[in-house]
């Protein structure tokens with residue numbers, strides 16, 4: 220049955236393409252939201268330093284901390300000033316992005 224074989228080939232090709240796209244998505248992280256690259260100037264990739272790493276931190280914790288820094292309810296040395304530069308939507312985008320980042 221030639222037609223059946225063709226169908227099978229199309230499905231196999233689609234399966235391969237799907238795998239390829241998935242591999243690409245994993246190797247190329249979604250582009251960082253505005254401001255995210257600046258965070259890395261102080262926040263390191265892994266823990267051990269004075270400034271905690273953001274990668275892999277739960278999104279809710281990041282948003283909560285940023286909003287508390289912004290309103291001044293959480294004391295900070297620099298984060299209060301940095302957080303004031305971001306809107307709530309931008310904070311949510313940053314939080315989601317850093318939560319998806321894998322700590323090394």
Ligand code: HEC
Nearest residue numbers: 254257258260261270271281284285295296297298301313
């Ligand atoms: C100038 C250095 C610097 C930059 C840039 C910076 N941070 Fe921070 N961050 C700190 C420091 C220092 C702390 C500890 C609180 C403090 O003293 O302000 C902190 C704390 C935090 C915390 C709380 C972490 C925890 O464990 O509770 C979050 C969340 C955070 N920063 C997010 C960000 C994000 C998002 C950005 C980028 C928009 C950013 N920071 C940019 C220095 C920085």
